[in-house]
């Protein structure tokens with residue numbers, strides 16, 4: 001009892017400090033979302049594991065706050081989800097990525113796919129197909145070149161509504177990926193019901209494939225299952241040649257990770273792509 005009370009007294013001011021810090025970040029974020037001057041999008045190449053050819057890229061948002069420096073999306077996306085800022089941020093990322101990749105595709109005359117992360121809030125609070133359609137209309141981006149990444153939790157949270165929206169997006173020609181696969185709770189049965197094109201194996205499993213037999217077995221099983229469901233697979237978090245070789249041997253088509261490239265700003269991405277073409 002004694003120590004319980006002590007703990008209580010000890011933690012209260014700290015929790016207050018944490019809550020205050022959070023509120024301060026929220027305030028800055030709200031301000032930043034008025035102009036988007038402090039935001040940009042980076043692109044991480046997704047590569048054909050067999051040929052080394054770049055096939056697409058994942059768009060990842062960056063917030064460079066004047067007061068705080070670079071704030072990780074793992075920090076501000078959950079905040080944005082709680083206070084509704086994820087809607088304007090999500091739409092801004094979608095539009096920026098479509099515009100930048102569209103320009104790039106035109107210049108290099110190669111159609112190119114871009115993958116964009118969606119938050120479950122965007123499903124719950126917006127008519128997502130309308131938002132996506134608006135962006136496609138404004139940018140002229142080919143829906144077949146757009147892939148939307150969703151997570152298992154997103155689908156499980158509001159199954160029926162999510163299904164309706166996903167089917168609407170598919171009808172528009174947009175591709176759908178399931179992100180961070182293996183970290184959620186979806187059963188194979190659900191997986192079958194969603195109109196998916198791509199499955200992304202979470203980097204948590206890839207990390208230890210060469211040292212942990214259970215992770216190796218898990219990745220191999222996911223690949224077999226994906227094959228029978230006719231899904232394209234991206235191995236995430238490929239950091240080493242060993243990761244890459246393991247995934248290639250098990251039949252994984254696409255790879256993403258520091259082994260190939262970090263996420264790049266659009267200018268660096270142009271250079272990276274040019275170099276790749278010459279190789």
Ligand code: C2E
Nearest residue numbers: 060061073074077093117118119237238239256257258259
């Ligand atoms: P995610 O969708 O799983 O994105 C992959 C994350 O892994 C990125 O972190 C990327 O930089 C990192 N990564 C890539 N290759 C490697 C590797 O080889 N090793 C390791 N250790 N990490 C690697 P990032 O950019 O910090 O994003 C973190 C998460 O924030 C994303 O995870 C995603 O859930 C969320 N996020 C990022 N941008 C957006 C966005 O525009 N909208 C939404 N809703 N969420 C976003």
Ligand code: CA
Nearest residue numbers: 058117149179
């Ligand atoms: Ca993702």
Ligand code: CA
Nearest residue numbers: 179180200236
């Ligand atoms: Ca992921």
Ligand code: CA
Nearest residue numbers: 179180202203
């Ligand atoms: Ca993740």
